[in-house]
Each structure stands twice: as C-alpha cells, then as structure tokens.
Amino acid sequence: MTNHTPRVFSGIKPSGGLTLGNYLGAIKRFVDMQAQDFETVYCVVDLHAITVWQDPKELTDATREVAAGFLAAGIDPSQSILFNQSQVPAHAELAWLFNCVARVGWMNRMTQFKDKAGKNAEQSSLGLYAYPSLMAADILLYHATHVPVGEDQKQHVELTRDIAAKFNHDFKAEGFFPQPEPIIEGPATRVMNLRDGTKKMSKSGESDMERINMTDDADKIAKKFKKAKTDPEPLPETLEGLKDRPEAKNLVDIYAGLSGLTNEQVITEYAGAGWGRFKPALADLAVEKLAPISEEMSRLMNDKAEIDRILGEGADKAEAIAQPILDRAYDITGFLRSRKR
Template identity: 80%
Template sequence: MTDNAFTPRVFSGIKPSGGLTLGNYLGAIKRWVDMQSPDMDNIYCAVDLHAITVWQDPPALKAGTREIAAGLLASGIDPENSILFNQSQVPEHAQLAWIFNCVARVGWMNRMTQFKDKAGKNAEKASLGLYAYPSLMAADILMYHATHVPVGEDQKQHVELTRDIAAKFNSDFGVDFFPQTEAVIEGPGTRVMNLRDGTKKMSKSGDSDMERINMLDDADTIAKKFKKAKTDPDGLPETVEGLAGRPEAKNLVDIYASLSDMTPEAVIAQYPGASWGTFKPALADLAVTKLAPISDEMKRLMDDPAEIDRKLARGAQKAREIATPILEKTYDIVGLLRA
C-alpha cells in the first residue's frame, strides 16, 4: 500500500472540558464545517477520553459532551454526510493507543511541550494519562487512516508525533499500513485571543467571562463583550503591517476576517484608519449575525438530550465500521492472536 492508496479522510476532535467559545468555533468548528465535501470522508468527535486526563465532574463531563455535539450540529456539521460521535463510544481508540504506547519512545513524549505547560511544576503529580495522551491522539487519527487533520498551531507538534508513530510502526513491521497524516493549519482565526489580553489565547477557564465569547451567549451579551473588548489608543492602521506589536488590535481584525471569510488585508482595506468607535460596533453586529443563530440552535438541541445521544450513538456505529477492520489488521500485523 502506498500513500496514494489511502482514502482522503479528515479527522479532528474537540475536548468537552468546559463550554464552547468563539476560539473553538473559529479555530476548529467553522473550518470543519467548511471542509465537509462529498470528495472526502469527514470524521469529528468529542474526545471525552482526553478530557479525563485531568479530573472531571462526571455529570458535567456528560453535559459538556452533549454541548460539543450541539455546537457542531448547530454550526453545520451534517451527520448524514459526516461522522459525529464521542470518543469513548468507540473502544478501538483506546485499544490502538496501547499499541502506539508500545511503539512511541519515552524521549518523544518528553519533548511534548503541552504536557510541560499543563503539568507545570507539579509534573510528578500529573496523571499518566496526561503524559501519554499524545499517543491516544495519534490513535484517534490513525484509527481511521486519516490523511488530513485540521488543528491549531499549538497542536501541530502532536500531528508530527502521529507521523513519527506511523513511520516507526510501518518500519518496525515492514508494512506501509498507516499514512503520513498532514496537519491543515490555515486562516486568520486559527488562534483566537483573549478579548482583555491579546497575548493570551481565548480560554474557557479564564478569570473573567468578559474575556471570551461563549457559543451559548445571547445576542446582547455578544455585542456587549465586543464593544468592551480591550484596544489601544490608536485606531485601525492604513495597512495590515500597522498591526505589528498591537495584539488586541490584531485579534479583533483577525476575528472580523474569519467571521466574514475575508483576509485581514481586506478588512483593513474596508476600514482604513477607522476609529474603534466605528470598528467595534461593526464587529459586534457581524458577530451577532453569525453567532446568535448558532447559539439559539444549540439551546434548542440541548433541550432534547436524548436526541443528541441518539445522533452520537449512530455516529459511533458508523465510526466503528471503519475502525474495527483497521484495528483487526493492526493486531494481525503486530502478531496478536485472535481466535
């Protein structure tokens, strides 16, 4: 089997450990919706096994998983044309992760910067799952022979590790079984920053609710947050180069660009030298137009959790139809006896 023999297939996941934000939408979900195509398989999931690498309140984890599903559906993920499920309903992910734990090297894991960031000074007290979760992420991707993974810049290292694991597995067993997955990183909204500090990524766990746009915020709240977003004394520049060293200004321009499917250059050309009193209300109006319908549909879906659960179960069944034969072949390659 050669790389050209792999079916074009997109895989990506989002962790249900808190509410969805505009960062999740512009950095991931909107791009997933845009990537849906009859020419490529699309597989998306709520990665609840990744969430439990740190403590999660069980009822909150279930609610968060449903919120992820509601957000994806409300944003335009079509379960008839894409596969949507939560990770723990497809046990093959965990099974393949163990194989990859035995393929990956400790030195590779030690280089993973996100573990260092998340564990901080208490690395000795972090869970083994948090240390090894990049191996599970590789299993998530390679479980479906995914050829493309849309990720943010901060996840690029994990796709590189996935490629290393695939290459080592293929080399160790003399096969060409797992593909060399490509990271897809594009667009101005791939890294949405904090509305109160443009040097920090927008986060679900920030100190103030005013620093983020929650996907369940209503229209009035969305408008208020953008109008109160931190800026600097200068208005918009005449060219995009004038945004250098102005993180809050650049963030707002990038958000406008991503919401409107424009480039930052086109946004600046539309508002050259505009004051924040002009630009922020325009951004707020655009955001309300784009986001309020999604928020309303999310709330409608979340009022019927049983229907969300049914959609996730159907997606898991479709996912297993792809995953099971790949795992069985992996076991055969490794030499694990199956009756």
C-alpha cells in the same frame, strides 16, 4: 505503498464549554471541509478530557454541549460521522499499541505537556503525559490523511507521523498507516482573549468578559465586543501596522474569520477607522453569525435524546471504519485472535 481514501479526522475536548476560539479555530473549518472531497470524521474526545479530573455529570453535559455546537454550526450527520470517542473502544486499544511503539524521549519533547503540567509534572496523570499517543490513535484508527488543527497541536500531528512510520517500519507493514497532513489555515486559527491580546481565549479564564461563549445570546455577544480592550490608535493602513498591537490584531483576525474576508481586506475596508466605528461593526457581524448557532445549541441541549441518538449512530459508523483497521493492526502485531465475533 497503500493508497488511502482522503479522510479528515479531528476532535474537540468536552471540558468547560465552547468558545469563539473553538468555533473559528476548529468547528467552522470542520464545516467547510465537510463540503470538500473528503470523508469527514469528527469526534468529541471525552477520553482526552479525563487526563485531568472531570466531574462525571459535568463530563456528560459537556459532551452533549460540544456535540450540540458541532450540529448547530452546520455539521450534518448524514455527511460527516459525529460521535464521542469513548463509544468506540478501538481508540483506547490502538493507543496501547502506540504506547509501545512511541518512545519516552518523543513524549518528553511535547511542549503541551510541559505547559499544562507546569511545576506539578510529578502530580500529573499518566494519561496527560501519554495523551499524544491516544491522539495518534484517534487519527490513524481511521487512516486519516488530513487533520485540521491549531498551531499548538501541530507538534502532535508530527508525532503521529513518527508513530505511523515506526509502526510500519518495525512490523514491515509499509504504507499501512498513512502520513497525515496537519491543516493549519485561516485568519483566526488562534483566537485571543478580549481583555488581553497576548493570551489565548480560554474556557477557564477568570472573567466571562474575556471570551465569547458559543452559548452566549445576541445581547451578550454585542456587549462583550463593544467592551473588548483596544488601544488609543485608529486602525492602520496596512497589516504591518498591527505589529505590537495584540488587541487590535485579535479583533481584526476575528472580523476576518467571521466575515470570510482576508485580514488584508478587513484593513483595507477599515483603514484609519476608530474603534467607535470598528467595534460596533464587529459586534453586529458577530451577532449575525453566532446568535443563530447559540439559539440552535440551546434548542438541541433541550433534546438530549436526539443528541444521544446522533452520537450513538455516529459511533456505529465510526466503528465500522475503525474495527477492521484495528483488527489488521492486531494481526500485523502478531496477536493471537481466535474469538468468533
């Protein structure tokens, strides 16, 4: 069995701007993992974005915005590899191999396709149907061992493990591709809508007041939290008391995610408190944590050449890991390769 270097891979899609959900559910965790005993590879997954129509100029701008969000939140290009997916063609190449390994029945079980395609599945792009195969390629191209994901992506990491196992088995290449572990942790891995605690915070929601954008300034952040929907009851004495109170639970989760406290610690501190006390405290905490990121994002977005340089250098580093793994996968598959590089 091959021993694989502990390596993290994860990515964010550039479509519609970053929210607090992206920060607490993903980017903050990426920054935390950067300081641990992993090689960390982080990607703006622009190939995934085009599974639904994207305006070309907006895609370019959104790619830079996601990169700026990574950098402003603390991803250090000297510690982590940061790049955009389309600059490393090996992602698409390995995805084709995996399209021929994965089974249609496996894809039909993917709940995210059903959620995103809805009643118009026949009108969806083939890419939207097959994108879990590309996601598997993203991960396995780096022999990643750990994948920080939200709960809604766990099924795709399980599919990645199935594809890795089938490739290794079919081509008698035991241990070539690792079995990556999904990492789902933290109090706010799923951040909900500020106006409806039963819905996930989304970039595409109807009202800007239902989400915190990573580009919001201090005044907007404070205003949105102070106006967030709550219920009439004060905060309970125990976590159990948040059951069937989705808006209250969401705000406690967000406070915990931003503060580094557990949900239990937040409830202990604010047990019995009314919203007139809790929401201003949450607003102050959010401004303290998020406004500096927003300011740095704004600065970076005004220096496109610097973002492009970082992504280009990151792509070179990513390719240096990815290309030998792809070459070996081609050899294992039996492709004739006689070009001199």
